[in-house]
Amino acid sequence: MSDIDFYSRLSNSLVKEEKLSRPVVIRGQYKEALELLEDAAASQLTPMLLGPPGTGKTIIARYFAEKQKVPFEWMTFDEATKPQHLVGSFDPAIAFKKGFTNDAFVPGPLTKMMVNGGIFFANELNRATEYTQNTLLEPLEERSIYLPRIGRIQAHENFFMIAAANPADLAGTYRLSEALKDRIKVWISLTYPEREVEIEIIKANIPEVQLNDYYIEKVHDLIAVTRNSKEVERPASIRTGIALAKLIWKKIEKEGDIDERDLENIAYRVLLGGIKFKPGIDREKAIWTVIKTGLKGEP
Ligand SMILES: Nc1ncnc2c1ncn2[C@@H]1O[C@H](COP(=O)(O)OP(=O)(O)OP(=O)(O)O)[C@@H](O)[C@H]1O
Ligand SMILES: [Mg+2]
Incomplete structure (x- = not known):
């Protein structure tokens, strides 16, 4: 197969509209979780979905974003996640040609959602180092963030962050920093459904x-x-x-x-x-x- 085949397939395989492809069951704990997410968003309080692997944390967050008709970006954290993965960085080739202009900036998922207005889903947030967790303090407290060489930006009114973690991991080496924990206000537990x-x-x-x-x-x-x-x-x-x-x-x-x-x-x-x-x-x-x-x- 030639490279031409690959490139035509590549453009054909691009997802045009990211939509949930299967129906989501909103009953029992999922109904309650959805209502809590709605209340948290309406009060601009950051929620955390807590549950063991595969209990529907991601799907309920995505369903909520679709229902609110807002964009959705997500990221799974681990110890190698750095603040620039969240915030974004300058494209070296463009910056070399044009300098540190706004269009040389490639936003990370957090910045994208803060500017465009949408949900940033922080999956396994407790696995990030405290250094990376600290990046979220200003966005959650002030709804703003400082982008190096660009300046401080104010979040769109639809910006909302939903965090997720496995409760068994919360006691492990990487934990939520006290500062971040204090900014998460609605704790939603999911378990194996009935x-x-x-x-x-x-x-x-x-x-x-x-x-x-x-x-x-x-x-x-x-x-x-x-x-x-x-x-x-x-x-x-x-x-x-x-x-x-x-x-x-x-x-x-x-x-x-x-x-x-x-x-x-x-x-x-x-x-x-x-x-x-x-x-x-x-x-x-x-x-x-x-x-x-x-x-x-x-x-
Ligand atoms: N309420 C639901 N309605 C429909 N499908 C669901 C529901 N809850 C969970 N699922 C299905 O179960 C699987 C696991 O859900 P999901 O990926 O959301 O779990 P998770 O808690 O985010 O898991 P992980 O911790 O591994 O990221 C998926 O295939 C999802 O489609
Ligand atoms: Mg998940």
């Missing part, structure tokens, strides 16, 4: 799959066991449930049927990386206990 809601979420994420309710219930039995087991440190997420349902459907579609043994094998393949056991637990033994208990429907 059974009925989660089943609806799984179905909403696999519209192409016509798995009957018997198997969807089995999938939920399996993931529910991982959440109740004392041996499990990180249980199966909603994503794991979606993956199980997809693979079960593939097998049925290909072979017309599925037996207990196939179900067990699929569960093993997905759960192997989809859950984490506590230290010292015999993983192989524990995973089969989860599978046998789950498939018997006794979470």
Whole structure:
């Protein structure tokens, strides 16, 4: 394949309008979270979504942005994230030719949302170093930020930041600085949704799959066991449930049927990386206990 093929494909694959491609289930904890986000935004108070991986933090923030009809930019933080990743920096080639002019400035997601008016979603914010976290103090307190060589800018009235973190990480090495914590005013907890809601979420994420309710219930039995087991440190997420349902459907579609043994094998393949056991637990033994208990429907 030539480079010309690549470049024409590249322009064809550009996303023109970033929209959620699947329906979002707004029931139970998600309804409450959405209302809290709305109230926080109306009072210009910064919220934090707290929940283990895959509990819907990103999707609820994106849904909220779509509902408010404002742009949405996000960034996942870690220890290598630097203030300029958030704020932006000068394009060296343009700056060399024209100097440090405004059009040589390439904005980061925070600056973009502050200027254009929109939601900046700070994912895993607690993983950033305090140095990087400090970049957010002025935008959250004063709704302004200093851009080197440009000057101080005032945020658009629609600028709003939503943070997210995994509560288990909050106690770890990287924590939210006290200064930043003091500027986050609405704490919204998300957890694994109740059974009925989660089943609806799984179905909403696999519209192409016509798995009957018997198997969807089995999938939920399996993931529910991982959440109740004392041996499990990180249980199966909603994503794991979606993956199980997809693979079960593939097998049925290909072979017309599925037996207990196939179900067990699929569960093993997905759960192997989809859950984490506590230290010292015999993983192989524990995973089969989860599978046998789950498939018997006794979470
Ligand atoms: N309310 C919901 N409606 C529809 N789908 C949902 C809902 N909640 C979660 N999901 C689905 O579950 C999966 C995980 O959701 P999401 O990515 O928002 O979780 P997260 O908490 O941001 O995870 P992470 O901590 O890994 O970033 C996605 O596939 C998403 O589509
Ligand atoms: Mg996320």
